[in-house]
Amino acid sequence: MNRAPGTVAGVQAGLLLVALVASLTVGAADIPLRALLAALGSGGDADVLLILREIRLPRALLAIAIGAGLGLSGAALQALLRNPLAEPGVVGISATGALGAVLAFYSGFSARFALALPLGGLFGALAGTLLILRLTRGSGASLALILAGVILTTFASAGTSLVLSLAPNPYAAYEIIFWLMGSLADRSLDHVLLAVPFIGAGVWLLLHAARDLEALALGEDTARSLGVSVARLRVQVVVGTALAVGPGVAVAGFIGFVGLLVPHALRPFVGSRPQRLLPQCALGGAVLTLLADLGCRLMPTTGELKLGIVTALLGAPYFLYLLTRERALHA
Amino acid sequence: MTLLAARDLGVAYDTRQVLGPLDLSLEAGRVLGVVGPNGAGKSTLLRALAGLVPCAGHCTLLDAPLARHDDRARARAIGYLPQMPQVAWPLTVRELVALGRLPHGDGRTPADRSAIDAAIDALGLGPIAARNVLTLSGGERMRAHLARLAAGSHRVLLVDEPTVSLDPGYQLEVLGYLRRLARDGAAALLVLHDLPLAARYCDELLVLEAGRIVRRGAPAATLDDALLASVFGVRGIRAPLDGMTGLVGISSLPGTEGHPA
Numbered sequence: 001m002n003r004a005p006g007t008v009a010g011v012q013a014g015l016l017l018v019a020l021v022a023s024l025t026v027g028a029a030d031i032p033l034r035a036l037l038a039a040l041g042s043g044g045d046a047d048v049l050l051i052l053r054e055i056r057l058p059r060a061l062l063a064i065a066i067g068a069g070l071g072l073s074g075a076a077l078q079a080l081l082r083n084p085l086a087e088p089g090v091v092g093i094s095a096t097g098a099l100g101a102v103l104a105f106y107s108g109f110s111a112r113f114a115l116a117l118p119l120g121g122l123f124g125a126l127a128g129t130l131l132i133l134r135l136t137r138g139s140g141a142s143l144a145l146i147l148a149g150v151i152l153t154t155f156a157s158a159g160t161s162l163v164l165s166l167a168p169n170p171y172a173a174y175e176i177i178f179w180l181m182g183s184l185a186d187r188s189l190d191h192v193l194l195a196v197p198f199i200g201a202g203v204w205l206l207l208h209a210a211r212d213l214e215a216l217a218l219g220e221d222t223a224r225s226l227g228v229s230v231a232r233l234r235v236q237v238v239v240g241t242a243l244a245v246g247p248g249v250a251v252a253g254f255i256g257f258v259g260l261l262v263p264h265a266l267r268p269f270v271g272s273r274p275q276r277l278l279p280q281c282a283l284g285g286a287v288l289t290l291l292a293d294l295g296c297r298l299m300p301t302t303g304e305l306k307l308g309i310v311t312a313l314l315g316a317p318y319f320l321y322l323l324t325r326e327r328a329l330h331a
Numbered sequence: 332m333t334l335l336a337a338r339d340l341g342v343a344y345d346t347r348q349v350l351g352p353l354d355l356s357l358e359a360g361r362v363l364g365v366v367g368p369n370g371a372g373k374s375t376l377l378r379a380l381a382g383l384v385p386c387a388g389h390c391t392l393l394d395a396p397l398a399r400h401d402d403r404a405r406a407r408a409i410g411y412l413p414q415m416p417q418v419a420w421p422l423t424v425r426e427l428v429a430l431g432r433l434p435h436g437d438g439r440t441p442a443d444r445s446a447i448d449a450a451i452d453a454l455g456l457g458p459i460a461a462r463n464v465l466t467l468s469g470g471e472r473m474r475a476h477l478a479r480l481a482a483g484s485h486r487v488l489l490v491d492e493p494t495v496s497l498d499p500g501y502q503l504e505v506l507g508y509l510r511r512l513a514r515d516g517a518a519a520l521l522v523l524h525d526l527p528l529a530a531r532y533c534d535e536l537l538v539l540e541a542g543r544i545v546r547r548g549a550p551a552a553t554l555d556d557a558l559l560a561s562v563f564g565v566r567g568i569r570a571p572l573d574g575m576t577g578l579v580g581i582s583s584l585p586g587t588e589g590h591p592a
Contacts, residue, residue, distance in 0.1 A: 079420075082419040082420070211437070214430065214433070215430060215433055216419065217418055217419045217420055217422055217427075217430065218416065218417065218418065218419075218427075218430060218479075219413070219416075219417050219419070221378070221381075221383050221411070221413055222411065222412075222413060222416065224382070224383055224402075225381050225382070225383065225406060225409070225410070225411035226406050226430065226431075226433040226434055226483075227402045227403040227405065227406030227407070227433060227434040228402075228433070229402060271421065272420035272421050272422075273420075273422065273426065
């Protein structure tokens with residue numbers, strides 16, 4: 001439980017750097033490391049600069065920010081709910097974010113105003129957060145939060161399916177389905193500017209919740225008796241999660257299970273204490289998402305694989321494994 | 332010296348009054364035991380005093396109204412240990428004990444460290460300080476939770492059923508330790524089910540029935556045959572104990588099996 005968090009952070013930072021360089025150099029047009037370094041300096045090739053600025057850099061930056069937000073919010077939710085199966089998707093924030101973006105698309109706003117799609121996702125996530133707060137207000141129990149999340153996810157998924165079934169032309173439905181799969185391809189610096197400041201604010205909120213989350217190891221009553229305002233902490237984690245996850249869903253669709261995979265992968269190395277685990281999960285989420293996105297590009301498929309599919313293929317079996325292990329523990 | 336006093340303390344869920352109104356005061360150096368049948372409101376009383384459930388009435392902590400203390404100040408003054416305390420994720424004994432310092436700071440100041448060390452020493456946890464709490468036996472785990480409570484340097488201790496699920500040796504050790512903390516200047520309020528142990532380790536007893544105090548006073552005088560029969564539906568067995576006659580066990584009343592009809 002008290003291993004070497006410094007070493008783990010060092011390894012993760014090294015991995016992140018390698019993945020970042022690979023993400024910038026590998027793709028449809030290979031950019032040699034020398035050209036990348038030249039572009040970072042002053043005398044870069046114009047084409048290389050264009051590819052980096054318009055394609056590779058936004059993609060890498062989004063992968064880092066979205067991954068950090070997902071990994072961190074997964075760890076924070078698991079500590080808040082004291083439930084190892086909790087994940088940003090569980091509290092319904094991803095689903096309402098997706099519904100918001102789908103509505104922006106369906107209503108035609110996104111055709112006239114390019115940023116309407118991401119903004120719709122953002123407002124959807126915020127609406128979901130406010131609903132979660134309203135549904136759980138006064139109950140004081142984490143169970144209520146899980147149930148509210150289930151209700152919200154069901155409602156938002158039904159709303160998304162409704163919009164899909166009502167889509168005026170098959171092409172629109174097709175595009176929505178593709179966006180829902182989650183991808184970082186063809187994202188611009190505008191997407192980065194829209195999403196990253198919000199994700200940054202969410203990450204800040206969640207990292208500052210770590211100290212109070214420590215006390216929740218002893219349950220909500222004891223945490224309160226130790227001077228922790230559990231009600232305020234719950235608001236802080238839920239709002240932090242909405243900020244860290246919502247804009248990511250808006251610009252990149254549904255990228256699931258990062259918030260589940262990363263904390264579980266890191267716990268054997270840094271333990272479960274939130275003050276140790278949370279910063280590591282931000283780093284780990286960035287590494288995993290960047291590597292998964294790189295994997296999407298390198299897979300020899302005809303079209304590029306969707307990032308959301310890759311993380312789901314990795315995450316869903318793991319979720320199932322955790323679930324059966326939980327059952328075995330409670331049998 | 333009165334450390335925590337409550338006047339007209341009451342707790343109601345919706346319109347149902349589950350506790351009080353009642354008055355009580357906790358004195359430095361003394362152990363007050365709360366006994367009563369299931370559902371009498373013992374744990375509710377403890378949670379109300381700990382500020383965990385909304386309550387009516389006036390509470391005074393260290394000569395100032397309880398409401399005037401902020402959360403941290405209240406947490407520094409009042410320590411709370413729930414019944415069968417839980418640990419949600421793996422922690423070492425030392426990490427668990429360090430959580431007791433949360434109301435004081437980040438657990439890293441010299442004062443924090445010496446309080447943590449002292450609590451670990453006092454409960455003999457030194458050899459297992461690096462062990463995962465979740466792998467300890469029930470008795471060792473309870474010791475670790477007591478050390479967490481002790482590390483908080485609280486003036487008032489509110490402890491709910493500390494002997495539940497412990498073997499007899501640990502029961503005596505836990506109550507003996509809590510009494511020592513009181514003798515060192517704290518005021519302790521213990522909820523107990525075991526009447527002979529309550530009679531032996533508490534300076535004063537408060538008998539709760541249906542949310543009301545039905546009797547309070549010195550243990551021997553409080554737990555007389557009439558009260559045992561009317562409140563608990565049991566009969567006391569008395570024998571010489573520590574140089575006087577004390578309650579050593581309970582038995583069913585003639586013609587009943589445990590609980591009264």
